[in-house]
Amino acid sequence: MKFPGSHFPPRLSPAALTALSFLLVLTFAVFTIRHRPHRPRDPSRFHSHFISSANNATLSAYLRSLTRHPHLAGTPPSLSTARLVLSHFQSLGLETRSARFRSVLSYPLHSSLSLHFPNGSAFSLPLAEPGSSGVVLPYHAYSPSGSVSSKTVFANYGREEDYEALIKLGVDVTGSIVVVRKGGDLSRGGVVRVAERAGAAAVLIYAEEDKTVRSGVERGTVMSGVGDPVSPGWAVEADNGGEVLGLEDTAVLARFPRIPSLPLSLECAEMILRQLGGASVPAEWKGSIRSTVRGVGAGPVVLNLTYQGEKKMATIQNIFAVIRGLEEPDRYVLLGNHRDAWTYGAVDPNSGTTALLDIAHRYSHMVRKGWSPRRTIILCSWDAEEFGMIGSTEWVEQNLVNLGSKAVAYLNVDCAVQGPGFFAGATPQLDDLLTEVTKKVKDPDFAEATVYEMWTKANKAINIQRLSGVDSDFAPFLQHAGVPSIDIYYGRDFPVYHTAYDTYEWMAKRGDPTFQRHVAAAGIWGLLALRLADDLVLPFNYTSYANELQGYVDVLSNLLSGSISLYPLFSSVQALHSVAKDVQTEARDLKEQETERELQALRMRGLNDRLMLAERGFLDADGLQGRRWFKHLVYGPHGDYRSKLGFFPGVADAMMSAESRGAKERGNEEGNALIQHEIWRASRAIQRAANALRGDVFSQ
Ligand SMILES: *[C@@H]1O[C@H](CO)[C@@H](O)[C@H](O)[C@H]1NC(C)=O
Ligand SMILES: *[C@@H]1O[C@H](CO)[C@@H](O)[C@H](O)[C@H]1NC(C)=O
Ligand SMILES: *[C@@H]1O[C@H](CO)[C@@H](O)[C@H](O)[C@H]1NC(C)=O
Numbered sequence: 084m085k086f087p088g089s090h091f092p093p094r095l096s097p098a099a100l101t102a103l104s105f106l107l108v109l110t111f112a113v114f115t116i117r118h119r120p121h122r123p124r125d126p127s128r129f130h131s132h133f134i135s136s137a138n139n140a141t142l143s144a145y146l147r148s149l150t151r152h153p154h155l156a157g158t159p160p161s162l163s164t165a166r167l168v169l170s171h172f173q174s175l176g177l178e179t180r181s182a183r184f185r186s187v188l189s190y191p192l193h194s195s196l197s198l199h200f201p202n203g204s205a206f207s208l209p210l211a212e213p214g215s216s217g218v219v220l221p222y223h224a225y226s227p228s229g230s231v232s233s234k235t236v237f238a239n240y241g242r243e244e245d246y247e248a249l250i251k252l253g254v255d256v257t258g259s260i261v262v263v264r265k266g267g268d269l270s271r272g273g274v275v276r277v278a279e280r281a282g283a284a285a286v287l288i289y290a291e292e293d294k295t296v297r298s299g300v301e302r303g304t305v306m307s308g309v310g311d312p313v314s315p316g317w318a319v320e321a322d323n324g325g326e327v328l329g330l331e332d333t334a335v336l337a338r339f340p341r342i343p344s345l346p347l348s349l350e351c352a353e354m355i356l357r358q359l360g361g362a363s364v365p366a367e368w369k370g371s372i373r374s375t376v377r378g379v380g381a382g383p384v385v386l387n388l389t390y391q392g393e394k395k396m397a398t399i400q401n402i403f404a405v406i407r408g409l410e411e412p413d414r415y416v417l418l419g420n421h422r423d424a425w426t427y428g429a430v431d432p433n434s435g436t437t438a439l440l441d442i443a444h445r446y447s448h449m450v451r452k453g454w455s456p457r458r459t460i461i462l463c464s465w466d467a468e469e470f471g472m473i474g475s476t477e478w479v480e481q482n483l484v485n486l487g488s489k490a491v492a493y494l495n496v497d498c499a500v501q502g503p504g505f506f507a508g509a510t511p512q513l514d515d516l517l518t519e520v521t522k523k524v525k526d527p528d529f530a531e532a533t534v535y536e537m538w539t540k541a542n543k544a545i546n547i548q549r550l551s552g553v554d555s556d557f558a559p560f561l562q563h564a565g566v567p568s569i570d571i572y573y574g575r576d577f578p579v580y581h582t583a584y585d586t587y588e589w590m591a592k593r594g595d596p597t598f599q600r601h602v603a604a605a606g607i608w609g610l611l612a613l614r615l616a617d618d619l620v621l622p623f624n625y626t627s628y629a630n631e632l633q634g635y636v637d638v639l640s641n642l643l644s645g646s647i648s649l650y651p652l653f654s655s656v657q658a659l660h661s662v663a664k665d666v667q668t669e670a671r672d673l674k675e676q677e678t679e680r681e682l683q684a685l686r687m688r689g690l691n692d693r694l695m696l697a698e699r700g701f702l703d704a705d706g707l708q709g710r711r712w713f714k715h716l717v718y719g720p721h722g723d724y725r726s727k728l729g730f731f732p733g734v735a736d737a738m739m740s741a742e743s744r745g746a747k748e749r750g751n752e753e754g755n756a757l758i759q760h761e762i763w764r765a766s767r768a769i770q771r772a773a774n775a776l777r778g779d780v781f782s783q
Pocket of ligand 3: 143597599
C-alpha cells in the first residue's frame with residue numbers, strides 16, 4: 084500500500100467517517116456472529132415454503148415449451164431443448180454447467196415391409212404413425228441393417244418356452260421373420276436375442292396394451308448393457324476426445340443384436356397375423372390376440388422386411404444447475420432426469436424435466452430469500468437416456484471417484500407423470516425418508532388426503548420397489564457407483580409410450596388434465612432433496628436395509644436345497660443389523676449433545692460419511708459375472724429373464740445356470756458350487772457395508 088505523502092495524516096471527509104464507522108460496526112457484527120453459541124440454522128421454514136409455492140399453471144407452461152418439437156438425442160432440435168433448459172437455469176441466476184460427450188448413437192435411414200401373396204400381388208404395410216412427419220421413423224436403435232424376405236411365424240412373447248412350444252407344433256422358425264407381442268419378461272433387446280438363438284432371420288415387435296392407440300409404434304433401443312458401446316467403462320469428452328473402440332471390436336459387437344428388427348403398430352401386426360395359416364395358435368397364447376388369427380405361421384404369404392440404419396458418433400450434452408452447500412459444499416445431493424425423447428416426450432421424459440425446471444425455479448426463490456442448502460444440490464438434465472442411459476453413464480464413469488466419495492444420494496425421475504397413482508423405488512435406507520416426505524405432500528387426485536394416505540391405501544401397505552432394473556438413469560449411480568437412489572413416478576404403463584402420440588395434448592387430455600400430478604411429483608422430488616441436503620444427520624435408516632436383506636435370505640432359504648449353506652448371509656445381515664442399531668443410537672445422542680460446535684460438526688460429518696459410504700460396500704470390484712460393469716451385488720439386472728429374483732443378481736444367475744446344468748452328470752454338484760460361491764460374494768458385500776457403517780477398521 085502506498086500513502087500519498089502530502090496528505091498524510093489524512094483529513095477525513097464526513098462520507099469517509101460514515102464509511103469507517105460502518106466498517107467498525109460490520110467487524111463487530113461478524114465477530115459476534117462467529118462467536119455466538121452454536122444453534123443450527125433451521126431450514127424447515129424454507130421447506131414449507133417450497134411445498135406451498137407450487138403452481139400447476141407454471142408446470143403446464145414448462146411442459147408445453149419443452150414439447151414443441153421432437154428432440155431425439157444427437158439431432159439438431161435436441162440442441163434447442165438443451166438450450167431451453169440451460170437458459171431457464173441461467174435466468175434464475177443459478178450456477179450452470181454442461182458436460183458434452185462423444186458417443187455412438189443409431190438412426191434409421193430407410194425401412195419397408197410388404198406382404199407378398201401367392202398370386203403375385205403385394206401389399207405394402209404402414210410402418211409409421213399416420214401424419215407423424217418430423218418424428219423419427221419407428222425403429223430399434225442399434226439394430227443391424229438388413230433385408231429379409233421370408234415366411235412369417237407368430238412367436239407369442241418370444242420367450243424360450245414359446246419357441247419350444249413352436250417346435251412341439253412342428254413349426255420351424257429357422258430363417259423366418261418372427262412376430263412377437265410385447266409383454267413377457269424379456270426386454271426389447273432380449274426378445275431379439277432369443278429369436279436370434281432360435282434361428283430367426285428378423286423380428287417384428289408390437290405392443291397390444293391399449294386399443295385406443297392402434298396405430299402407435301413403440302420405438303426403443305435393442306442394445307444390451309449401459310452407456311456408450313465404444314467407450315465401455317470410460318467417457319470420451321466432446322472437446323478433448325479419447326480412446327474409442329472400433330464398431331467391429333468384438334466387445335462392441337457383443338452389445339448389438341445380429342438380426343434386424345422393427346417395431347410395429349397393433350394395426351399393422353394384425354394385418355400380418357391375419358394372413359398366417361399353419362398350426363393353430365395354442366390356447367394360452369390367444370389371450371389378447373384377435374380371433375382373426377388362425378395359425379402361428381407357415382401360411383402362404385411371404386413378408387419382405389428391409390431396414391437400413393446408421394450408427395454414428397454424435398455429441399450429447401448433459402446440463403446442470405448447481406446450488407452450492409454452505410457448510411458441506413463437497414457433499415452432493417443429485418436430482419436427475421433425462422431430456423432426450425424418441426418423439427415429443429411429453430410423458431417420457433419431459434413430465435420429469437418439467438418438474439426439474441419447477442424445482443429449480445422454487446429453489447432459486449428460496450436462495451433469494453436467504454436459504455442456502457447445507458450440502459450441494461445438483462440438478463441434472465441427461466442426454467441420450469433412450470439409447471441406453473448414455474449421458475448419465477458417461478458422466479458417472481468420468482466422475483467415478485468424486486461421486487464415490489461425495490455423492491450422498493441420487494434421486495431419479497423419468498416418466499414423472501403417466502397417469503394416476505404414486506409409485507416409487509428406492510434403496511432401503513431411504514424408505515423412511517420417502518414415507519415421511521409423502522406425508523407432507525397433498526394427493527393430486529383426492530382433496531384432503533396426502534400422497535402417503537392414498538399410496539398406502541392403494542397397496543394396503545407401503546409398497547416400495549427395488550432398483551434392480553436398468554430402465555433409467557439411476558442404473559449407473561446405483562449399480563455402478565453404489566450411490567443410494569430413489570426413482571418416483573405417477574401412473575404406469577401409459578399407452579402412448581415411445582410413440583408419436585406422446586404429446587402435450589395427450590398429457591393435458593389423459594395423463595394429467597389439471598397438472599396436479601406434476602405438482603405432487605415435483606413436490607415429493609424437491610422435498611426429498613431438501614431433506615437430504617439440509618438434515619444435520621443424513622436421513623438414512625440401515626435397519627430397513629438389514630430387514631429387507633433378511634427378507635431376501637428367507638426367500639432363498641425356501642428356494643435352495645439344504646446342501647447350500649445360507650449361514651454366511653445370515654451372519655452378515657445380522658452384523659449389519661447390529662451396526663445399524665448402534666448408529667441410530669449414536670445419531671440420537673449426537674443430536675442431543677451439547678458439545679462444542681466444531682467438535683460436534685466433525686462428529687456429524689464422520690457419522691454422515693459412514694451413512695453415505697455404507698452403500699458402496701455392496702459394490703464388488705469384479706462385478707457380476709459376464710457383466711462386470713454392474714458392480715452392485717444386491718441390486719442389478721440378472722442375466723436370465725426367467726429368473727424371478729429381484730435381488731442378489733449373481734445368486735440369481737448362478738441358480739439359473741445350476742438349473743440348466745442339473746440334467747448333466749455332476750451337474751448338481753457344479754451348480755451348487757456356483758450358487759454357494761455367489762452367496763459368499765453377496766455375504767462379503769453385506770459385511771463390507773456393515774464395516775463401512777461401523778467405520779472403524781477394527782471390530783469391537
Ligand atoms: C391375391 O390374393 C390376395 C389374398 O388372398 C387378395 O387380397 C388379392 O386381391 C389377390 N390379388 C389378385 C390380383 O388376385
Ligand atoms: C424386398 O424389398 C426390397 C426393398 O423394397 C426390394 O429391393 C426387394 O426386391 C424385395 N424382395 C422381394 C423378394 O420382393
Ligand atoms: C390447476 O388446478 C386447478 C384445480 O385443480 C384447475 O382447475 C386448473 O384448471 C389447473 N390449471 C391447469 C393449467 O391445468
